[in-house]
Amino acid sequence: MTQFKMHLLVCGGTGCRASESETLFLSLKKEVSEKGLESEVQVITTGCFGFCEKGPIVKVMPDNTFYTQVKPEDAIEIIAEHVIKGRKVNRLLYVNPETEQHVSDSKHMGFYRKQLRIALRNCGFIDPENIEEYISRDGYAALAKCLTEMTPAQVIEEMKKSGLRGRGGGGFPTGLKWEITSKSQADQKYVVCNADEGDPGAFMDRSILEGDPHSVIEAMAICGYCIGATKGVVYIRAEYPLAVERLKIAMKQASEFGLLGKNIFGTDFEFEIDIRYGAGAFVCGEETALIHSMEGLRGEPTIKPPFPSVSGYLEKPTNVNNVETFANVPVIINKGAAWFASIGSEKSKGTKVFALAGKINNVGLIEVPMGTTLRDIIFEIGGGIKDGKKFKAVQTGGPSGGCLTEKHLDIAIDFDSLTAAGSMMGSGGMIVMDEDDCMVSIAKFYLDFTVEESCGKCAPCRIGNKRLNEMLEKICEGKGTMKDLDLLRNLSYVIKDTSLCGLGQTSPNPVLSTMENFYPEYLAHIVDHKCPSGQCKALLQYVIEAENCVGCTACARNCPVNAISGERKGIHVIDQATCIKCGACLEKCKFNAVFIK
Amino acid sequence: MANIKINEQKVQQIEAICKKFNNEKGELINVLHQTQSLVGYLPAEVQEIIAKNLNCSVAHVYGVVTFYSFFTMIPKGEFPISICMGTACYVRGAEKVLDEFKRILNVPVGQTTPDGKFSLSCLRCVGACGLAPVVMVGEKVYGRVSPDGVKDIIKEYK
Numbered sequence A: 001m002t003q004f005k006m007h008l009l010v011c012g013g014t015g016c017r018a019s020e021s022e023t024l025f026l027s028l029k030k031e032v033s034e035k036g037l038e039s040e041v042q043v044i045t046t047g048c049f050g051f052c053e054k055g056p057i058v059k060v061m062p063d064n065t066f067y068t069q070v071k072p073e074d075a076i077e078i079i080a081e082h083v084i085k086g087r088k089v090n091r092l093l094y095v096n097p098e099t100e101q102h103v104s105d106s107k108h109m110g111f112y113r114k115q116l117r118i119a120l121r122n123c124g125f126i127d128p129e130n131i132e133e134y135i136s137r138d139g140y141a142a143l144a145k146c147l148t149e150m151t152p153a154q155v156i157e158e159m160k161k162s163g164l165r166g167r168g169g170g171g172f173p174t175g176l177k178w179e180i181t182s183k184s185q186a187d188q189k190y191v192v193c194n195a196d197e198g199d200p201g202a203f204m205d206r207s208i209l210e211g212d213p214h215s216v217i218e219a220m221a222i223c224g225y226c227i228g229a230t231k232g233v234v235y236i237r238a239e240y241p242l243a244v245e246r247l248k249i250a251m252k253q254a255s256e257f258g259l260l261g262k263n264i265f266g267t268d269f270e271f272e273i274d275i276r277y278g279a280g281a282f283v284c285g286e287e288t289a290l291i292h293s294m295e296g297l298r299g300e301p302t303i304k305p306p307f308p309s310v311s312g313y314l315e316k317p318t319n320v321n322n323v324e325t326f327a328n329v330p331v332i333i334n335k336g337a338a339w340f341a342s343i344g345s346e347k348s349k350g351t352k353v354f355a356l357a358g359k360i361n362n363v364g365l366i367e368v369p370m371g372t373t374l375r376d377i378i379f380e381i382g383g384g385i386k387d388g389k390k391f392k393a394v395q396t397g398g399p400s401g402g403c404l405t406e407k408h409l410d411i412a413i414d415f416d417s418l419t420a421a422g423s424m425m426g427s428g429g430m431i432v433m434d435e436d437d438c439m440v441s442i443a444k445f446y447l448d449f450t451v452e453e454s455c456g457k458c459a460p461c462r463i464g465n466k467r468l469n470e471m472l473e474k475i476c477e478g479k480g481t482m483k484d485l486d487l488l489r490n491l492s493y494v495i496k497d498t499s500l501c502g503l504g505q506t507s508p509n510p511v512l513s514t515m516e517n518f519y520p521e522y523l524a525h526i527v528d529h530k531c532p533s534g535q536c537k538a539l540l541q542y543v544i545e546a547e548n549c550v551g552c553t554a555c556a557r558n559c560p561v562n563a564i565s566g567e568r569k570g571i572h573v574i575d576q577a578t579c580i581k582c583g584a585c586l587e588k589c590k591f592n593a594v595f596i597k
Numbered sequence B: 001m002a003n004i005k006i007n008e009q010k011v012q013q014i015e016a017i018c019k020k021f022n023n024e025k026g027e028l029i030n031v032l033h034q035t036q037s038l039v040g041y042l043p044a045e046v047q048e049i050i051a052k053n054l055n056c057s058v059a060h061v062y063g064v065v066t067f068y069s070f071f072t073m074i075p076k077g078e079f080p081i082s083i084c085m086g087t088a089c090y091v092r093g094a095e096k097v098l099d100e101f102k103r104i105l106n107v108p109v110g111q112t113t114p115d116g117k118f119s120l121s122c123l124r125c126v127g128a129c130g131l132a133p134v135v136m137v138g139e140k141v142y143g144r145v146s147p148d149g150v151k152d153i154i155k156e157y158k
Helices: A021-034 A072-085 A131-136 A141-149 A152-162 A174-183 A204-211 A213-227 A241-256 A287-294 A323-335 A337-341 A374-381 A415-420 A439-453 A459-476 A482-498 A502-506 A509-517 A519-526 A554-558 A584-588 B008-020 B025-039 B044-054 B058-067 B087-091 B094-105 B147-157
Strands: A006-011 A041-046 A058-061 A065-067 A190-195 A231-237 A272-278 A318-322 A351-358 A364-369 A391-396 A402-405 A429-434 A542-544 A594-596 B079-084 B118-123 B135-137 B140-142
Touching: A006 A021, A006 A072, A021 A041, A021 A072, A058 A072, A065 A072, A131 A213, A131 A241, A141 A213, A141 A323, A152 A174, A152 A213, A152 A323, A152 A337, A174 A213, A174 A318, A190 A204, A190 A213, A190 A287, A190 A323, A204 A213, A204 A241, A204 A323, A204 A351, A213 A231, A213 A241, A213 A318, A213 A323, A231 A241, A231 A287, A241 A272, A272 A287, A272 B025, A287 A318, A318 A323, A323 A337, A351 A374, A351 B087, A364 A374, A374 A391, A391 A439, A402 A509, A429 B087, A439 A459, A439 A509, A439 A519, A439 B087, A459 A482, A459 A502, A459 A519, A482 A502, A482 A509, A482 A519, A509 A519, A542 A584, A554 A584, A584 A594, B008 B025, B008 B044, B025 B044, B025 B058, B044 B058, B079 B094, B087 B094, B094 B118, B094 B147, B135 B147
Parallel strands: A006 A041, A190 A231, A190 A318, A231 A272, A351 A429, B079 B118
Antiparallel strands: A006 A058, A058 A065, A351 A364, A391 A402, A391 A429, A542 A594, B079 B135, B135 B140
16 A cells, blocks of 8 residues: 555535535645655545535645635645645634634644544545545444454443434434344344434534445444344435435445455355435434335334334334444444443433534534533534624524523533423534524424424324414514413423324424523514514514615615615615515615614 | 326336336335436326336325425426525525525526526525525535525526
């Protein structure tokens, strides 16, 4: 193998690819070959580095230099200056917003300092399309250890001791799940990997599959060995073409290396993996719905029991785990359950990956030990709220979760503490909101989602959520009454208590948690007919203050519907009947003459 | 809409897709995926062909097609525009961007402009949350789109 002196790692995650990282990769390659450095400098595409806010990212190893927002045309300078002359290109380095100093390497960035990467250990380090790079970082060593040194029962025991809990949202102990499935008797069993990430604003699973597909393949094989399955299926969203492509490449390579197929590591264990495509249905995150979808049916859930561990895919015992859960497995086997159990909080072990997004400075993918506080995540890793605004709420758990506020910032987050606070861990979406966000509209946003995604099988979810949504709409339009608030709360509890599956049982959470934490905001909409954040269009009016208007015509020129009239140097007026409340005039006015009433 | 006749060659291609999956009913979703990427959408005629080949009712096929948001029975425009309505994009103003697209193109979500040029749809999170709000035209991703920038995006394809 060639020994390279230097490695240029280019992020090939979806976020960075959307900002031309592929062209950048090709430019770097071209520069390297033009300067005749091919034998010394390697340029590779990796999975997501996590720091999506400042993408595309280029990392130079071995010195950990972290270049942000690199454009294809910057390739020439990086090669000429950094690679050849050894001088870092300062203008591309990350600037610490507090000290305004350039930060030369990733180890000193606030974004990475408090992170601990276990599930994401290889994302951003290896070329996901090259199995040798995975193997060089202890890849497939765990599978070898399980097959040659441990019995299935021993592996399950190790998983139980590690305390790993399902990362898809439920938090069910993984080892226990494997044990139950292993005890079911059948001629065929299945290992299913749930990669149908439907939570809007979450991209953890996709990034793992894009950045480190082999870790999932290895873990599925280990699971197969434990439960006695020879077949695995990855159920993945068709909307993730890059993840699908990388997974396929990884599966092909693993087969070529004899790590999938018959007689793995010279034992009589065999394991094959197949891919099934989802087609965009949030409810398919639920195990039984997912299994029906895999069978080519509508993805509707069924009553448990029977649990999939007894009768699942094609009515055979099936073990379903999520991508992130699987990604943790090989490390647990390699480093031991005790090591894993030493990380995290009392009842939630290890780390959790979060997709941090919304009104926050450092949008990206992060992984922190369980028990980290929201404050650390939002203000240290996330770099605080965008544009210096005030923190208002953080939404965790997606459409099933709730909104947490200032008073929750110091709770140590894990499965149980989040549930106790009225939200939930979910799959790891974390959306930060600032003072400009209206919490009633946010609750309505999530209900819009639930109404659309409800499969319609059970009445509480199908009809109940629709009614909740209508009531919220009424409130957003200023037509709500105090009675609606009682109705909202009561109906929410009925839906939670009577729905068939997890979707309905959690869908009122955004309503309940915003009512609990932001009650005055609901009151303002109902009693004062005002939206304090100025988001609910029906409740606001854009008005021009005559005193401040200088007649510059900027507002009139930018109004998309010509609702503003007035002579040059004369006072302008907004015609309320024509105004569509887009806010363009407010943005364009330099004299603070436009305001929201 | 006028009754669209699928030409003979397409019919054979669809039948070939069914055959590739052994005409198995359990493979319906895979068949639909490949058929949609061949034809562009899944009109009633296409569903009938699939039902016949997989030996199941058209109602069953229709039930599956309408259940999943990825499948569509309306032909997409020459330039399909998708606005990300994931939470990250929503809190960063995706709704205002969507309103502007609706206003300029004068079509509701899920419809195609009469000239067949643009179709408008919403999607859930493309995972480029760092660039929120995000708009996709075909395969191209536009990040940090403001309502102001909407007309410039449309202009590129006019």
